[in-house]
Amino acid sequence: xxxxxxxxxDDVLTALTPTxxxxxxxxxxxxxxxxxxxxxxxxxxxxxxxxxxxxxSRRLPHGRRYGVLAGTGRVLEALADFRxxxxxxxxxxxxxxxxxxxxxxxxxxxxxxxxxxxxxxxVFLPGSPVMVVEGTFAEALLLETLVLSVLNYxxxxxxxxxxxxxxAVGRPCLEMGSRRAHEHAAVAAARAAVIxxxxxxxxxxxxRRYDLPTIGTAAHSYTLVHDDERTAFASQVAAQGAxxxxxxxxxxxxxxxxxxxDVAGRDLGAVRLDSGDLLQLAQEVREQLDGLGATxxxxxVSSDLDExxxxxxxxxxVDSYGVGTSVVTxxxxxxxxxxxxxxxxxxxxxxxxxxxxxxxRKGSVGGRKCAARRLDSEGRAVEEVVVTGPDDAVATWTPxxxxxxxxxxxxxxxxxxxxxxxxxxxxxxxxxxxxASRAELPRGARRLSxxxxxxxxxxxxxx
Numbered sequence: 001x002x003x004x005x006x007x008x009x010d011d012v013l014t015a016l017t018p019t020x021x022x023x024x025x026x027x028x029x030x031x032x033x034x035x036x037x038x039x040x041x042x043x044x045x046x047x048x049x050x051x052x053x054x055x056x057s058r059r060l061p062h063g064r065r066y067g068v069l070a071g072t073g074r075v076l077e078a079l080a081d082f083r084x085x086x087x088x089x090x091x092x093x094x095x096x097x098x099x100x101x102x103x104x105x106x107x108x109x110x111x112x113x114x115x116x117x118x119x120x121x122x123v124f125l126p127g128s129p130v131m132v133v134e135g136t137f138a139e140a141l142l143l144e145t146l147v148l149s150v151l152n153y154x155x156x157x158x159x160x161x162x163x164x165x166x167x168a169v170g171r172p173c174l175e176m177g178s179r180r181a182h183e184h185a186a187v188a189a190a191r192a193a194v195i196x197x198x199x200x201x202x203x204x205x206x207x208r209r210y211d212l213p214t215i216g217t218a219a220h221s222y223t224l225v226h227d228d229e230r231t232a233f234a235s236q237v238a239a240q241g242a243x244x245x246x247x248x249x250x251x252x253x254x255x256x257x258x259x260x261x262d263v264a265g266r267d268l269g270a271v272r273l274d275s276g277d278l279l280q281l282a283q284e285v286r287e288q289l290d291g292l293g294a295t296x297x298x299x300x301v302s303s304d305l306d307e308x309x310x311x312x313x314x315x316x317x318v319d320s321y322g323v324g325t326s327v328v329t330x331x332x333x334x335x336x337x338x339x340x341x342x343x344x345x346x347x348x349x350x351x352x353x354x355x356x357x358x359x360x361r362k363g364s365v366g367g368r369k370c371a372a373r374r375l376d377s378e379g380r381a382v383e384e385v386v387v388t389g390p391d392d393a394v395a396t397w398t399p400x401x402x403x404x405x406x407x408x409x410x411x412x413x414x415x416x417x418x419x420x421x422x423x424x425x426x427x428x429x430x431x432x433x434x435x436a437s438r439a440e441l442p443r444g445a446r447r448l449s450x451x452x453x454x455x456x457x458x459x460x461x462x463x
Contacts, residue, residue: 026078027088027109030145032097038138039102047138050352052344052368052391055117055131055147057124058361061159061333065445065454068162068434069130070192071154072120073426075147076417082146084109111139115412118371120421121158121195121434122407123441125384125453129369130338132408137345144340152338153185156330157192162438163307163331164323165197166446172199172320173310174215176302177328189328195430198327199320211424220274223250233263243269245300248285249276257285261292270298270319278303279316286317306331307448344368344391352391368394372404373440373455381440381455389462397462 041047060067084092084106092098092106113135124130131147133140165173175193178186190206200213207214218236226232233246242264248256248271260271271289273281278301289297301313302322310321326332341364347353354366367388374383385404387397399406411418420429438446445454 023081025083025085025088026081026146027084027106027142028091029078029149030142034142034144035092035098035102035106037141038105039098041137041141042102042105047136049137050346051135051137051140051342052352053133053140053144053340054129054343054364054369055133055151055338055340056127056129057336057338059126059337060453061156061330061336063448063450064159064163064333065447065451066159066162066441067124067155067336068158068196068438069118069120069122069124069151069155070158070195070430071150071188072117072131072411073422073430074154074188074191075131075150076115076411076422076426078146078150079111079143079412079417082109082111082143105138109139109142110415111135111143111412112415113139113412114410114414116370116408116410118407119409119430119433120426121430121432121437123381123434123437123454124155125455125457127365127386127457128384129371129386129408131411132368132370133340137342148338148340150188152335153330154188154192155336155338156334157189157327158196158434159336160307160329160331160333161193161196161198161327162434163446163448164305164310164321164327166438167307167311167314167448168321169314171318174198174200174202174300174320174322175324175327176202176216176322177324177326178203180325181328186328191427193323193327195427195434197431197434198323209424210427212427217245217272218247220247220250223247229256230259230263233259237264241269242267245270245272245298247272247274249273249281253281253285254288257288258292261289261294261297266293266296268294268297270300272300272302272322274302274322276303278309278318279313282313282316282318311448339364354391367391370394370397371407372399373407374401375403375405375440379440380442382442384455384457385460386457387460387462393462 089103115133117131175190175198181189186203187206190201190203191210194212200215202216204214206212223229223232236244246260248260260268282299298319300320301318305321305323306326343366344352344354356366357364368391370387372385373381374385376382387394441454
């Protein structure tokens with residue numbers, strides 16, 4: 001297990017004040033009913049009631065044994081820009097979304113509450129309280145859509161990516177799915193994939209914003225624009241050196257390999273295969289490269305790979321995998337089904353009291369919660385423990401047993417963001433957390449076959 005992160009101090013706490021360089025507001029990345037509820041709550045006085053909201057998934061996507069939390073850092077970054085400026089207020093006024101008193105309240109909106117949750121990169125199970133937002137009903141209500149849109153997408157990508165890197169068994173996975181996603185989602189997907197173990201991304205904006213390794217050399221069009229394949233390879237090697245990766249399947253693979261080694265020599269960095277029977281081709285290309293003396297040349301494969309295709313290539317002489325569509329779409333599970341539910345609110349006597357939803361298959365469990373993971377003597381997870389009970393007891397609970405690892409960490413305290421979870425530093429911390437968290441899972445939990453959640457969840461009720 002990785003070392004615990006240090007406690008937050010003044011130098012890592014950033015108040016949610018306007019930034020020097022104005023960025024687009026995130027305040028309208030929401031649903032209209034958040035604001036219409038706000039208007040009604042301001043009018044009847046409930047807007048100012050102290051409340052606790054909780055983010056969790058009722059169930060995992062079919063066939064998944066665990067999920068991976070991603071997007072926490074992006075939520076915190078978006079929170080800093082959750083402001084209603086002149087443009088946003090003018091739009092709301094012109095379309096009569098809310099009334100004048102509500103517009104006046106929104107003009108001064110700053111989230112002043114607190115947020116705790118699982119550290120980004122942590123494995124989660126059904127019912128895990130992955131994020132808890134606390135504040136007045138008005139200020140916490142407005143964050144629902146933004147929080148869910150980020151966490152549901154990013155966690156879906158990270159959960160799929162974790163299955164892929166697990167199936168790869170130490171061979172690098174490379175994210176190259178930008179052209180299969182919305183341009184901004186592509187950046188988020190690259191970030192989430194790296195958190196779950198991908199070695200790099202083709203997306204340059206993700207690389208710039210989060211200091212991620214970027215990868216990529218040439219596509220088939222580069223070969224086709226030249227008079228012949230050999231000329232294209234010679235040009236690429238001249239520009240990028242013999243350590244480059246040459247795409248050898250534009251025409252005939254065997255001839256492509258010969259041309260590649262002839263041009264770059266035995267020090268050719270890698271060849272890439274992007275079509276055909278990858279298992280058979282990889283074996284044939286490995287034999288051919290070795291026969292030509294290019295024993296150190298690596299083989300990279302791509303072409304609509306997912307975790308199952310990667311697992312099927314485990315016996316192939318493949319050195320790394322390029323994954324596109326499947327990773328940015330969650331490999332068949334594009335959302336984690338996370339919900340944002342009010343679980344406690346201030347009563348008439350001023351104390352927090354639990355509230356819960358009883359709808360069929362959409363129920364919730366009232367009251368503040370926190371969580372820990374029980375580990376056995378080998379450091380393997382055996383149980384997810386969700387703690388509930390009297391609000392004060394849960395809010396101050398710390399595990400008394402050495403085998404329980406506390407999962408909740410502070411993210412925002414009274415409106416100040418803990419910057420250990422944002423930017424490039426946040427991604428690096430999330431990468432480390434995922435590696436340690438996934439390593440804790442019991443043997444067999446990373447199988448791709450359909451099965452129960454990796455570990456059971458139990459409830460510890462405090463008195």
